[in-house]
Each structure stands twice: as structure tokens, then as C-alpha cells.
Amino acid sequence: MRIALIADTFPPLRTSGAVQLRDLSREFARQGHALTVLLPAPDQNNPWQLEEIDGVQVLRLKAPRTKDIGYVRRTLGELVMPFSMLRQLKKSPLANEKWDGVIWYAPSIFHGPLANEIKKSSKCKGYLIIRDIFPEWAVDMGLMGRGLPYRFFDAIARYQYSVADVIGVQTPGNLGYFDQWLKQSGRQLEVLKNWLDMPAQVRCSIRVSETFLEGRKIFVYAGNMGIAQGMDILLDLAEKLSNRSDVGFLFVGRGSDAARLKTSAQDRKLRNVLFFDEIHPDEIPDLYSQCNIGIVALDSKHQSHNIPGKFLTYMQNGLPVLANVNKGNDLAKLIRNERVGQACESNNIIDLLQLAEKILFQINTEVELPNRCRNLFFREFSVNKTVKQIVTALST
Structure with missing residues (x-):
């Protein structure tokens, strides 16, 4: 299959999400699929940069900064991010690419518009991988009430849910959250457990x-x-x-x-x-x-x-x-x-x-x-x- 994977974290970042997506992309290539990873790239000067890593196409698209900044700037950056990525994608060599499926990874909750555009242009299905349920967990932690900011983020999250044909959650305990979403015909909900590739053998700097x-x-x-x-x-x-x-x-x-x-x-x-x-x-x-x-x-x-x-x-x-x-x-x-x-x-x-x-x-x-x-x-x-x-x- 020809598959697009949208994310906002990938090497050289060292987050657990970046490692997961690196391992996932490598395995898609090993199983013979043509995978293209679409990433926001705030630090690059060019609208797009295309490279191949471990048999996978990685297309970095210039977009606003969304990490290591204040909450307000981050929210504005994430809101603009998918539209900026789409604009740069249309300038890239992959502007007219057709995919057999699109996958996107949450967090972030803001990838919905880009995923939806790829779904429509390629006439393909979309798979949303959810690793945490935001903004619900922020409310649980006392970081946010259920006022206007919550309603804003909840609307963004529910839009991306509406774009997905399939949602994969981490554990059975998270299935119940999507009972209402599942009521619409043609939707599929499943447990997609976390994953890792085989470990590398590199000497650790900590002894x-x-x-x-x-x-x-x-x-x-x-x-x-x-x-x-x-x-x-x-x-x-x-x-x-x-x-x-x-x-x-x-x-x-x-x-x-x-x-x-x-x-x-x-x-x-x-x-x-x-x-x-x-x-x-x-x-x-x-x-x-x-x-x-x-x-x-x-x-x-x-x-x-x-x-x-x-x-x-x-x-x-x-x-x-x-x-x-x-x-x-x-x-x-x-x-x-x-x-x-x-x-x-x-x-x-x-x-x-x-x-x-x-x-x-x-x-x-x-x-x-x-x-x-x-x-x-x-x-x-x-x-x-x-x-x-x-x-x-x-x-x-």
C-alpha cells in the first residue's frame, strides 16, 4: 500500500512518540509498503524538504513552531499548522500524490484538516492513532476547567474524530469514550496497543x-x-x-x-x-x-x-x-x-x-x-x- 503518515514528532527528536513513529515507519517499509511521513518543520527555510530514511520518504513541511513555547503561542501555532503543511505540500514534488490510506497520530489533536484533505483527494480511508485523550486528561489533572478553552479544544478533537474511519486507542478502558462516535455507520473502533521495534545495540553514555x-x-x-x-x-x-x-x-x-x-x-x-x-x-x-x-x-x-x-x-x-x-x-x-x-x-x-x-x-x-x-x-x-x-x- 501507498500510505501517508501525519505526525508532529519524529527523529531527530528524542521523545517516546518520535521513537514510536520511527519504529512504525521502519516496519511499514520492511513489510513492503510505500510510506511517506509528513511532518511540520518550523526551523527550515524552504517550504519543503524531502528525504529518505530507512526506506521511508520523509517530507518536512515548513509550519509554525509548536514546541517549547508558551501555551497561547503553541495553540495558535497548532491551529495554523495543518493549513500551513497543506500549503507547502502543494508546492512539493508530492503535490499530486495519491495514497491508499492516511494515518495520523494524536497528540496533536490538530491534524484533522490535513488528514481530511488527503482522504478526499486520494479517496482513501483514514486511521487515527490516539495515544492520549486531550483535553479530557488536562481536565482530570486540574490544568483546565470545562470553560471556553476546554470547549475550543474539545471541538478540535471531535473534528479530527469525525474525519477518521478507524480509531485505534491504547487500551480497552479507553473504548467507552468513543461510544457516541461509533454510532455513525462505517466507523470502526479498536484497541491498537503501543509498539516498539527491536532495540539498537549502542553503548550508553551513563555508566x-x-x-x-x-x-x-x-x-x-x-x-x-x-x-x-x-x-x-x-x-x-x-x-x-x-x-x-x-x-x-x-x-x-x-x-x-x-x-x-x-x-x-x-x-x-x-x-x-x-x-x-x-x-x-x-x-x-x-x-x-x-x-x-x-x-x-x-x-x-x-x-x-x-x-x-x-x-x-x-x-x-x-x-x-x-x-x-x-x-x-x-x-x-x-x-x-x-x-x-x-x-x-x-x-x-x-x-x-x-x-x-x-x-x-x-x-x-x-x-x-x-x-x-x-x-x-x-x-x-x-x-x-x-x-x-x-x-x-x-x-x-
Whole structure:
């Protein structure tokens, strides 16, 4: 199939979304499909730039900046983005290209107009991949009420839902949100689980053996450190375990809370905690080979379900998980059912401490624990399976 994939994140960005979309595009090429990735490019001077990466066409289209700026400028930039991308697309060598299907990835919620135009011009189906339900999660977190800003974003999101023929959500728990959308004939709703490709083998710049955490059992968190993660309780946990000289905590990444968390650890004089800046995604497997337990954190105020990309990387590399997540999250059920770690849904430090001590005992006594993690990844989260599922949906 000839397929267009619209997104706003892709390498050289290092976000989990960029890694996911890189892996997805590579697998489309491996399975013999002609994939074109359409991306906004605020920093390039030319209207368009076409390149080939790993057998995939990548068309970068000049558009307003939408990242690392204030909320108002970001919203205006995202509102203009799809129209700007469409204008530049019409100037590019792919102006008259016809595709057999179009896929777009949310976040962002603003790709609807571009996806709709490609659907109409190519007379093809559209598949919307939803990784978080915005603006609902922002309301859950207390970042937004249900006033005018919410109604604006909700209208944008619902427009992009209306463009899609198929919507793929992360977990079964998110299916109910789209009950009304599904009532219109011809629409299809399904669970499209997160995915990852096989890891690269690149030496990590972080060497735990060269730090004061050498020789300890390492809890590792690698990824975004922001409001949605609710990570303060992890420092509480480190403080509760500070009397154990055999346990350490390693936090790697960036985000709106990263500097504050690092300062908090210093103020508490935590001698079992280390922070490092974001590393290249290809270094992650070697980082995890130096660690023992992966941490997943989601703020307890979330109402939706989420299986973060970092959970997949832990499973892929045989790391059991200690998760602190919102009550009822599908991830907690998955961790328990598959016996790949411990999940806390109470956001209570005493409960989390007991589960941390339990998993520390497990990694010393359950020799099959790493294999259970890897088996879960290959069975449920292989990118090969993801591409086949999307192609089937677009073909029928």
C-alpha cells in the first residue's frame, strides 16, 4: 500500500512518540509498503524538504513552531499548522500524490484538516492513532476547567474524530469514550496497543558502575518528567529506602518537572538518587542492562487509561516494573495478570514502599521474571503486529 503518515514528532527528536513513529515507519517499509511521513518543520527555510530514511520518504513541511513555547503561542501555532503543511505540500514534488490510506497520530489533536484533505483527494480511508485523550486528561489533572478553552479544544478533537474511519486507542478502558462516535455507520473502533521495534545495540553514555550507585539494585525511570507523571512520590520512596545501602534510584530524561525534582532530591540530601539529562533512545537498552527495576509513574488524578512507551521498553529489556498509577488503570491489571511487577493504585507512600520491597525480593528469587517480561513484549507489543493491524483496517 501507498500510505501517508501525519505526525508532529519524529527523529531527530528524542521523545517516546518520535521513537514510536520511527519504529512504525521502519516496519511499514520492511513489510513492503510505500510510506511517506509528513511532518511540520518550523526551523527550515524552504517550504519543503524531502528525504529518505530507512526506506521511508520523509517530507518536512515548513509550519509554525509548536514546541517549547508558551501555551497561547503553541495553540495558535497548532491551529495554523495543518493549513500551513497543506500549503507547502502543494508546492512539493508530492503535490499530486495519491495514497491508499492516511494515518495520523494524536497528540496533536490538530491534524484533522490535513488528514481530511488527503482522504478526499486520494479517496482513501483514514486511521487515527490516539495515544492520549486531550483535553479530557488536562481536565482530570486540574490544568483546565470545562470553560471556553476546554470547549475550543474539545471541538478540535471531535473534528479530527469525525474525519477518521478507524480509531485505534491504547487500551480497552479507553473504548467507552468513543461510544457516541461509533454510532455513525462505517466507523470502526479498536484497541491498537503501543509498539516498539527491536532495540539498537549502542553503548550508553551513563555508566552506573562509575557512580556512587555502583553495586546497588537500581530502580530506573527514563522518560518525560512532567505534571502528568506525578513523580514526587518517587522521591518519597527513595527517602523511605535511604537506609538501604543496596538500593538506588536513577532518573534519566527531561520535562517541566525535571529541574524541580532534582532540586528537591538535593534539598532532602538523598544519597541514593541520581539524575541525568535525556540520552539518545538507542542508548536505552544498554542503560537498562545496568539496572534491575523499571519505574512507571502516572499522576493519580488521571481518569483515562495509559500504557506508556517506557513500560514497553522495560518489558523488551526484561526489566520488571514498579508502577504508581491512577486507580483502575488498565496497566495495573496487565502488570498483575502477567506477573511482570507490582502496581500501586492508591498513590500512598506506605503502599508503594511495601510493593517496592516486594519487587526487590522478587528479583532475587524469581529467575523467570525477566523472561515473563520479554515474552509479554513479543506477544503483545511487537511493531510487526501493529503494522499488520493498521493495514488490515485500511484495506477493508
